[in-house]
Amino acid sequence: MTKVINLIVSPIALSAVLMGTTLWLILVWVPTETNQGAVQRILYLHVPIAWGAMMGIIVVSAGSFLYLWKKNEIWDRLAVASAEVGVVFGGLALLTGMIWAKPVWAVWWTGEAKLTTTLILFFIYVAYLMFRAYFPPGTQRQRLAAIIAIIGAIDTPIIYFAANLWSQAHPPLITGPAADSESSLGTSLGVVLLASTISFTLLFILLVKMRYEIRKSEDEIKHFKRNHQLDSAVLNNISQARGTS
Amino acid sequence: MRESLAVIWAIGRKDLLLETRNKDVIVAISVFALLVLMIFTFAIDINQVNAKLTGPGILWASIAFAGVTGLNRAFALELEGNTLEALMLAPISRDLIYAGKMLGNFLFITAAQIIVIPIFAVLFNLAVLRWEMLVVSLLTTIGFSAIGTLFAAMTIRVRAREVMLPLLFLPVVTPLIMAAVESTSHVVNDSSWPEIYQWIQLAIAFDIAFIVISAFIFQQILED
Amino acid sequence: MTKRDPLFAIKVEDVVKSYAEVMVLRRIKFSLQPGEVAVILGANGAGKSTLLRILAMLTQPDSGSIDIYGNDIAKNGPQVRALTGSVLHSPMLYTDMSVRENLTLFAELYRLKNIDTLIEKNACKVGIQSRLDHRVRTLSHGFQKRAALARALMHKPQLLLLDEPESGLDSRSVSYLENVVEEYRSSGRTILMTTHIIEHALEIADKAIVITDGYVHLESTTTCLNKSNILSAYSHTLPKTSGDL
Numbered sequence: 001m002t003k004v005i006n007l008i009v010s011p012i013a014l015s016a017v018l019m020g021t022t023l024w025l026i027l028v029w030v031p032t033e034t035n036q037g038a039v040q041r042i043l044y045l046h047v048p049i050a051w052g053a054m055m056g057i058i059v060v061s062a063g064s065f066l067y068l069w070k071k072n073e074i075w076d077r078l079a080v081a082s083a084e085v086g087v088v089f090g091g092l093a094l095l096t097g098m099i100w101a102k103p104v105w106a107v108w109w110t111g112e113a114k115l116t117t118t119l120i121l122f123f124i125y126v127a128y129l130m131f132r133a134y135f136p137p138g139t140q141r142q143r144l145a146a147i148i149a150i151i152g153a154i155d156t157p158i159i160y161f162a163a164n165l166w167s168q169a170h171p172p173l174i175t176g177p178a179a180d181s182e183s184s185l186g187t188s189l190g191v192v193l194l195a196s197t198i199s200f201t202l203l204f205i206l207l208v209k210m211r212y213e214i215r216k217s218e219d220e221i222k223h224f225k226r227n228h229q230l231d232s233a234v235l236n237n238i239s240q241a242r243g244t245s
Numbered sequence: 246m247r248e249s250l251a252v253i254w255a256i257g258r259k260d261l262l263l264e265t266r267n268k269d270v271i272v273a274i275s276v277f278a279l280l281v282l283m284i285f286t287f288a289i290d291i292n293q294v295n296a297k298l299t300g301p302g303i304l305w306a307s308i309a310f311a312g313v314t315g316l317n318r319a320f321a322l323e324l325e326g327n328t329l330e331a332l333m334l335a336p337i338s339r340d341l342i343y344a345g346k347m348l349g350n351f352l353f354i355t356a357a358q359i360i361v362i363p364i365f366a367v368l369f370n371l372a373v374l375r376w377e378m379l380v381v382s383l384l385t386t387i388g389f390s391a392i393g394t395l396f397a398a399m400t401i402r403v404r405a406r407e408v409m410l411p412l413l414f415l416p417v418v419t420p421l422i423m424a425a426v427e428s429t430s431h432v433v434n435d436s437s438w439p440e441i442y443q444w445i446q447l448a449i450a451f452d453i454a455f456i457v458i459s460a461f462i463f464q465q466i467l468e469d
Numbered sequence: 470m471t472k473r474d475p476l477f478a479i480k481v482e483d484v485v486k487s488y489a490e491v492m493v494l495r496r497i498k499f500s501l502q503p504g505e506v507a508v509i510l511g512a513n514g515a516g517k518s519t520l521l522r523i524l525a526m527l528t529q530p531d532s533g534s535i536d537i538y539g540n541d542i543a544k545n546g547p548q549v550r551a552l553t554g555s556v557l558h559s560p561m562l563y564t565d566m567s568v569r570e571n572l573t574l575f576a577e578l579y580r581l582k583n584i585d586t587l588i589e590k591n592a593c594k595v596g597i598q599s600r601l602d603h604r605v606r607t608l609s610h611g612f613q614k615r616a617a618l619a620r621a622l623m624h625k626p627q628l629l630l631l632d633e634p635e636s637g638l639d640s641r642s643v644s645y646l647e648n649v650v651e652e653y654r655s656s657g658r659t660i661l662m663t664t665h666i667i668e669h670a671l672e673i674a675d676k677a678i679v680i681t682d683g684y685v686h687l688e689s690t691t692t693c694l695n696k697s698n699i700l701s702a703y704s705h706t707l708p709k710t711s712g713d714l
Contacts, residue, residue, distance in 0.1 A: 068465065123416040130412060134403045138488055139531075143465055144399050148413065151395075154458060155417050158451055162420035165443065169427060226492050248580060255577040259563065259570075266565045326605075330527055331561035331620070335578035336551035 056086015061153035064146035256345025281307035484533030495683035554626030
């Protein structure tokens with residue numbers, strides 16, 4: 001019985017319920033936007049997912065900075081966990097964005113500043129994860145990965161500035177049917193976006209927490225192995241001392 | 246200060262001396278870059294109309310790709326005899342090692358550009374040999390070598406180093422490549438200095454940001 | 470006993486170093502007086518080289534403190550490096566430069582004066598005058614090692630760290646090494662070296678330090694030691710339990 005209650009009030013269940021409600025709101029409840037048509041509904045997913053990707057980057061940079069400063073493994077674990085989730089969210093944000101752009105802007109991809117910046121950042125954090133996979137384990141790996149994450153964070157405003165300047169010089173060709181029209185939705189748009197953002201934020205936190213805990217268990221096993229070695233060495237030492245004296 | 250400059254110069258000069266003997270890096274960068282240019286002249290049928298449009302982008306893409314292979318090579322050189330550790334044994338701060346290696350890389354990429362850019366001008370029939378181009382090229386090369394030296398040092402112990410370095414290097418330098426491409430295209434279109442200048446500013450900001458950060462962070466990279 | 474006790478050339482306290490899941494050094498503790506020639510002994514993989522790399526400041530220990538001539542190495546890095554000369558596993562010379570060019574470069578990095586005379590002098594000490602203008606690549610292993618020794622001696626370090634200096638050397642090269650050791654002993658400077666050859670170690674050194682399983686098992690002057698003492702200290706390897714890696 002307690003198990004059932006625990007499951008019902010668990011964050012995973014909460015996330016599932018919220019996600020289901022959000023999907024219902026998006027697919028059934030909210031009226032179709034008149035200018036863009038049904039495709040506009042993907043924005044209710046796209047915006048919160050992009051928000052999750054952004055949170056990912058912020059947490060990676062903050063975690064990496066704190067790791068370099070405090071040298072505490074907690075921060076490193078947090079950084080990797082949110083990089084992993086952030087990269088997935090970033091990829092989904094790019095994908096949903098393209099699905100929306102094709103009918104509305106008439107192109108899958110354009111040199112718009114936010115798109116360019118997202119894509120470049122996506123690549124930087126993919127490189128971050130690949131670096132971690134390729135580098136021999138140890139504190140040096142954590143340190144170097146943290147440095148990459150921080151370089152990515154520092155690069156972000158520069159990339160955005162450059163992409164912005166670039167898209168001014170090359171105005172994107174947005175020729176779709178409803179490129180610049182006002183939304184026909186009033187408050188209901190806000191309600192759905194809010195609900196969706198809450199659901200995806202919770203999902204993001206949950207996923208990061210799960211990845212974090214897996215890392216933590218891995219580290220605990222590693223430490224246990226090491227300490228086990230240490231204990232047997234100490235015992236051996238003691239028996240040694242007795243033997244020789 | 247003078248002592249620090251002497252140390253930086255000693256390391257950079259050592260790289261040049263080795264380069265005059267091996268001729269690995271500059272030749273590799275130049276030939277690679279020229280090959281990329283040549284492939285593009287076939288891939289895009291270059292004519293008077295589209296040369297101005299595509300030329301600057303192709304030039305900097307080829308230099309970025311070629312440069313990154315050169316950077317890989319330049320650090321492999323220090324690995325061969327474990328000589329990076331010999332540098333680390335010296336009673337000098339790590340940022341001087343960084344600056345010395347960066348100086349070497351800067352000179353390599355610059356030397357390669359001296360070969361590549363005139364040939365580019367001929368192949369694409371573009372008037373790039375102007376003083377503005379010198380500024381663009383210097384600033385871009387400074388940024389490439391600042392980031393490149395940092396990442397090359399970081400990827401030393403990575404398996405598949407040859408793959409990892411470009412994967413880290415290229416996305417981070419993208420804004421710099423944009424600046425180089427845009428200002429070069431202003432140069433070939435004979436634009437006025439103020440138009441070029443906004444991109445030059447971006448390149449300067451990029452260079453300063455990453456030189457400062459790299460010098461600051463290099464200590465953390467070398468020790469294991 | 471204060472931290473800045475000038476009586477000690479090296480004072481190592483509780484140094485721990487682990488790589489990923491292996492603890493190489495568990496709690497290393499020993500000290501050397503100025504003018505002592507000490508040798509670190511231990512079976513393969515005992516952590517001798519790791520310890521020397523830590524003392525040479527190429528590797529950071531996980532914990533513990535090290536003082537070299539009263540300087541904490543964690544705080545006064547450059548000063549300590551100026552006091553220390555190291556010849557580690559590889560010669561660490563640029564193979565496409567001549568011996569003279571190599572020595573000149575490192576002399577500049579150590580900010581030495583009268584470089585040309587210094588090079589001649591140190592080349593004589595290790596017997597490589599005739600090879601000064603040969604490229605390192607063309608030299609035999611023995612000459613490369615001698616050139617590396619010359620590099621380490623250039624700045625007259627108070628402490629010389631040598632990792633298996635006699636491995637692969639002919640008797641002539643070894644005699645140059647012995648001269649250097651003698652010079653150090655008589656001028657009150659310190660040498661710490663590792664070796665495999667126990668007989669030679671007992672002959673050349675004043676003090677022996679035996680490392681087994683990451684602990685100092687024996688620290689004693691060589692006068693009261695013989696080969697069997699040392700071998701018995703070697704053999705205290707840990708029984709490997711199934712949990713160990």
